[in-house]
Amino acid sequence: MEPVSTEHVTAFRRFNRYLTRRIGVLDDHYLGQDRPLGQARLLYEIGDGASLRELRVRLGLDAGYLSRMTRALEAQGLVRTSVHHEDSRLRLAELTPAGRDEVGEQNRRADALAERLLRDLSEDQRGELTAALGTARRLLRLAGIVIERVHGASADARACLDAYAADIDARFPEGFDPTALVRPEEVSGDAGAFLVAYEENRPVGCGALRTLEPGVGEIRHVWVHPEARRLGLARRLLDGLERQAVEHGLGLVRLDTHAVLTEAQAMYRACGYTQIPRYDDNVYAAHWFEKRLTDGAVR
Amino acid sequence: MEPVSTEHVTAFRRFNRYLTRRIGVLDDHYLGQDRPLGQARLLYEIGDGASLRELRVRLGLDAGYLSRMTRALEAQGLVRTSVHHEDSRLRLAELTPAGRDEVGEQNRRADALAERLLRDLSEDQRGELTAALGTARRLLRLAGIVIERVHGASADARACLDAYAADIDARFPEGFDPTALVRPEEVSGDAGAFLVAYEENRPVGCGALRTLEPGVGEIRHVWVHPEARRLGLARRLLDGLERQAVEHGLGLVRLDTHAVLTEAQAMYRACGYTQIPRYDDNVYAAHWFEKRLTDGAVR
DNA sequence: ATGTTCCTTTGACCTTAGTCAAAGGAACTG
DNA sequence: CAGTTCCTTTGACTAAGGTCAAAGGAACAT
Numbered sequence: 143m144e145p146v147s148t149e150h151v152t153a154f155r156r157f158n159r160y161l162t163r164r165i166g167v168l169d170d171h172y173l174g175q176d177r178p179l180g181q182a183r184l185l186y187e188i189g190d191g192a193s194l195r196e197l198r199v200r201l202g203l204d205a206g207y208l209s210r211m212t213r214a215l216e217a218q219g220l221v222r223t224s225v226h227h228e229d230s231r232l233r234l235a236e237l238t239p240a241g242r243d244e245v246g247e248q249n250r251r252a253d254a255l256a257e258r259l260l261r262d263l264s265e266d267q268r269g270e271l272t273a274a275l276g277t278a279r280r281l282l283r284l285a286g287i288v289i290e291r292v293h294g295a296s297a298d299a300r301a302c303l304d305a306y307a308a309d310i311d312a313r314f315p316e317g318f319d320p321t322a323l324v325r326p327e328e329v330s331g332d333a334g335a336f337l338v339a340y341e342e343n344r345p346v347g348c349g350a351l352r353t354l355e356p357g358v359g360e361i362r363h364v365w366v367h368p369e370a371r372r373l374g375l376a377r378r379l380l381d382g383l384e385r386q387a388v389e390h391g392l393g394l395v396r397l398d399t400h401a402v403l404t405e406a407q408a409m410y411r412a413c414g415y416t417q418i419p420r421y422d423d424n425v426y427a428a429h430w431f432e433k434r435l436t437d438g439a440v441r
Numbered sequence: 442m443e444p445v446s447t448e449h450v451t452a453f454r455r456f457n458r459y460l461t462r463r464i465g466v467l468d469d470h471y472l473g474q475d476r477p478l479g480q481a482r483l484l485y486e487i488g489d490g491a492s493l494r495e496l497r498v499r500l501g502l503d504a505g506y507l508s509r510m511t512r513a514l515e516a517q518g519l520v521r522t523s524v525h526h527e528d529s530r531l532r533l534a535e536l537t538p539a540g541r542d543e544v545g546e547q548n549r550r551a552d553a554l555a556e557r558l559l560r561d562l563s564e565d566q567r568g569e570l571t572a573a574l575g576t577a578r579r580l581l582r583l584a585g586i587v588i589e590r591v592h593g594a595s596a597d598a599r600a601c602l603d604a605y606a607a608d609i610d611a612r613f614p615e616g617f618d619p620t621a622l623v624r625p626e627e628v629s630g631d632a633g634a635f636l637v638a639y640e641e642n643r644p645v646g647c648g649a650l651r652t653l654e655p656g657v658g659e660i661r662h663v664w665v666h667p668e669a670r671r672l673g674l675a676r677r678l679l680d681g682l683e684r685q686a687v688e689h690g691l692g693l694v695r696l697d698t699h700a701v702l703t704e705a706q707a708m709y710r711a712c713g714y715t716q717i718p719r720y721d722d723n724v725y726a727a728h729w730f731e732k733r734l735t736d737g738a739v740r
Numbered sequence: 741a742t743g744t745t746c747c748t749t750t751g752a753c754c755t756t757a758g759t760c761a762a763a764g765g766a767a768c769t770g
Numbered sequence: 771c772a773g774t775t776c777c778t779t780t781g782a783c784t785a786a787g788g789t790c791a792a793a794g795g796a797a798c799a800t
Contacts, residue, residue, distance in 0.1 A: 146556045150567045154555045157574040158464060164581060165457060178756055195777065207758060209779055231766045231777045256450045256457075263584045267673070268449045271584075274576035275456040281570040282463060285562045374566070477786055494747065506788060508749055530747045530796050 165259070177244075184211050185220060185245055191236035193226060220244055284373040287341045289382045294326030294336040294350070302338060302348035306365035313402055314426060322426065324362055328352040334359070335386040339366075339375055346370040349379040351386050351395075354421075359392030364406070376406075380413055384435055393436035398427035407431075464558070476543075483510050484519060485544055490535035492525060519543055583672040586640045588681045593625030593635040593649070601637060601647035605664035612701055613725060621725065623661055627651040633658070634685040638665075638674055645669040648678040650685050650694070653720075658691030663705070675705075679712055683734055692735035697726035706730075 177185075180203075187197055198208050212235055215221040220241035226232035237245065260268055292299050303323055311318040329336040329350040339347035346367040354360045361383050366375050387395050397415070399406050407429055411417075415431035422430075476484075479502075486496055497507050511534055514520040519540035525531035536544065559567055591598050602622050610617040628635040628649040638646035645666040653659045660682050665674050686694050695717070698705050706728055710716075714730035721729075 146559045146567065147564075148552075150559055150571050151552050151555045153571040153574055154559060155551055157578050158460070158555075160578055160581070161457070161460065164585065180757065193777095198777090204758060204760085205778065206760085206780075213779090229767070229777090233778065252454055253447075253450050256453045257445045259581070259584055260445045260449055260453060261584070262587070262677075263580060265446075267580055267583070268445065271577055271580040272449050272452040274573040274580070275452055277573040278570055278577060279456050279459055281562060281566055281573070282459070282558070284566070285558055285560075285570075286463065288561070378561075479787065492747095497747090503788060503790085504748065505750075505790085512749090528747090528797070532748065 165255070180207075181211055181215060182248065184208075185215060185237070185241060186248060188221060188235050188237055188241070189245075191234060194223075194233045194235060197235065215241070280373050283341065283370075284375060284378070287339050287346065287370070287373070287375060287378070289337050289339045289378060291335055291386070292338050294324065294329040294334075296336075296338075298338045298345045299326070299336050299348065302345050302365060303363060305367065306348065306363055309365065309368075310400070310426075314400055315402070316426075318426065322424070324350050324352055332390070335383065335390065337379060337382050337386070339370070339379060341370060347375050347379055349383045351383045351390070351392075353390070353392065354396065357391065357393055359387040359390065359395045361387075361395055361397040376409060377413065380409070384433070388435050394432060394434050396421055396430065396432040398422060398424050398430045400426050401428035464554070479506075480510055480514060481547065483507070484514060484536070484540060485547060487520060487534050487536055487540070488544075490533060493522075493532045493534060496534065514540070579672050582640065582669070583674060583677070586638050586645065586669070586672070586674060586677070588636050588638045588677060590634055590685070591637050593623070593628040593633075595635075595637075597637045597644045598625070598635050598647065601644050601664060602662060604666065605647065605662055608664065608667075609699070609725075613699055614701070615725075617725065621723070623649050623651055631689065634682065634689065636678060636681050636685070638669070638678060640669060646674050646678055648682045650682045650689070650691075652689070652691065653695060656690065656692055658686040658689065658694045660686075660694055660696040675708060676712065679708070683732070687734050693731060693733050695720055695729065695731040697721060697723050697729045699725050700727035 183201065184197065187201055192200075194205075194208060194212060197203070197212075198205055201208070203211075212221060212223065212233075216223060220238060221235050222238050223233055223235050226234055260271070263271065304320075307318055307320040307323060311320075324334075326336075328334055329352050334350065334352035336351075337349045338345050347365060347370060349364040350362045351359050352362065361380070364376055364379055364383070366373075366379070384395060387393075396418070397410065398421075399410070410431050413433070415433045418430050418432050420427070420430055421432075482500065483496065486500055491499075493504075493507060493511060496502070496511075497504055500507070502510075511520060511522065511532075515522060518537060520534050521537050522532055522534050525533055559570070562570065603619075606617055606619040606622060610619075623633075625635075627633055628651050633649065633651035635650075636648045637644050646664060646669060648663040649661045650658050651661065660679070663675055663678055663682070665672075665678070683694060686692075696709065696714070697720075698709070709730050712732070714732045717729050717731050719726070719729055720731075
């Protein structure tokens with residue numbers, strides 16, 4: 143891993159310092175009106191309803207503390223609680239109309255604050271700012287995603303593959319038959335690898351590597367959750383799979399793609415893959431690629 | 442003023458929310474170690490020494506609260522206080538070596554946090570992020586600067602003109618004689634205008650408008666503090682001065698520039714000024730420009 | 741010199757934020 | 771169905787953050 147140069151660290155910290163000075167302080171106190179911060183945040187987080195358990199985890203609060211705050215909001219008529227239908231240990235919280243008003247007011251104030259901040263810029267400059275913040279957010283999100291190797295039969299792996307299958311079933315004109323997916327044992331242990339990308343502990347992408355023949359691997363099922371697209375995550379997954387291939391002694395990797403996945407093809411080309419003739423009988427494939435990973439290896 | 446489209450407001454708020462979620466929470470608790478936040482912030486703010494009064498204003502704290510916190514830090518051996526030489530009502534606080542260590546540790550932790558955040562990006566992506574954050578900060582700073590009309594003899598006006606004079610004295614090969622500056626009454630009331638740009642209540646730029654002859658104004662002394670350059674502030678000042686000109690019934694404005702101020706010349710051209718022959722006997726001027734502000738006026 | 745303003749300290753208080761442990765009811769496990 | 775785990779509530783505390791008013795000393799204005 144290349145070291146992070148101080149230039150970038152400094153730039154990042156400078157920006158944070160500036161932004162917190164400029165808005166962070168105002169933000170909380172101003173937006174929460176005269177309501178305590180904790181309550182304001184809780185109100186906001188309840189949103190369209192959530193169980194206390196969920197809220198506890200999301201906000202990282204002590205159970206007792208949360209219980210009391212919820213009761214306080216209830217006493218103010220902003221929140222209504224009820225018992226979960228199926229699991230009566232769980233308590234659900236939802237906003238009353240008054241609570242919704244309150245959150246709406248919070249949002250209006252935040253908007254007004256942002257608007258006041260942007261007002262003195264020209265429309266061009268606002269566009270430039272929006273673009274810059276978009277880029278920054280995209281990169282920070284990408285930086286926050288961790289990729290881990292999991293067993294092909296793990297719950298997260300299955301969840302990703304299910305989402306992947308549903309996704310391409312909708313995109314391939316001929317649909318997609320889930321039995322064409324890799325079997326868990328093909329992508330686990332010495333046979334291959336399965337990578338899952340996590341954003342804030344939620345799986346948002348995956349990729350599989352299996353062995354085609356000695357020294358030759360195949361990359362399959364590179365998928366990114368719709369909400370995590372356009373971040374550059376697919377490249378990172380591909381990168382991770384290639385590293386896995388090398389570790390598995392697979393100096394050459396191949397992959398195929400469906401005709402409709404044109405962005406994927408462009409990505410593979412950009413990552414050093416070259417088109418080759420059909421190497422399998424995958425009915426969904428229209429293009430085949432390969433990439434040599436280890437130098438000097440003679441086949 | 443053009444309205445701010447919701448797109449930009451939303452983008453800005455989304456970014457803020459994201460960043461606070463991602464780092465804001467960690468930041469404070471993590472960086473302050475086991476020291477209370479208030480104390481950690483105070484320590485950081487004391488930096489190379491400051492009076493309690495200054496700190497009170499900067500941090501927006503209650504006098505009693507601040508007094509107690511300072512004493513607490515003093516008791517921990519992190520801060521030393523003394524009485525101001527000239528005004529013995531004021532109390533000065535400065536860091537002891539131990540306090541400096543503590544702040545150093547805070548900084549190291551903040552750096553480490555930033556570094557961990559950036560580590561998983563490629564060097565290219567880090568560069569892109571740094572650039573985006575730089576752009577965002579530049580624009581936010583610019584948006585936070587307010588331009589006000591002040592009297593030409595006011596303290597802020599004089600301070601800006603002094604800085605301007607010193608600045609160009611250093612840049613003009615032949616130096617600059619401050620008696621060539623506009624007189625206060627030329628740029629005040631009906632005769633003209635003096636604008637000062639404030640960033641967080643500190644003057645960071647200025648510009649003057651005076652009447653050359655009926656219907657013709659002259660823009661002079663457009664200056665931006667070195668730390669506020671490259672934000673686009675000069676343009677905003679110029680803009681403000683042109684508006685003042687129109688309000689003063691000056692449909693045509695002229696200005697001159699010194700040969701060495703090439704960026705300024707480029708800016709004037711970009712803002713619609715056209716070069717004209719010498720119209721004054723300013724010994725420092727090498728180029729003369731003018732711009733018509735009101736349509737249809739016949740001269 | 742005298743009244744006013746400014747800065748800091750101190751005492752008295754209050755709210756918010758957060759922790760810990762005990763306990764009770766519901767669901768899950770074998 | 772017995773034991774365990776999970777979720778919530780309650781009581782008992784503590785620390786931190788923050789406010790208000792009174793008071794004393796220093797500087798400033800006239």
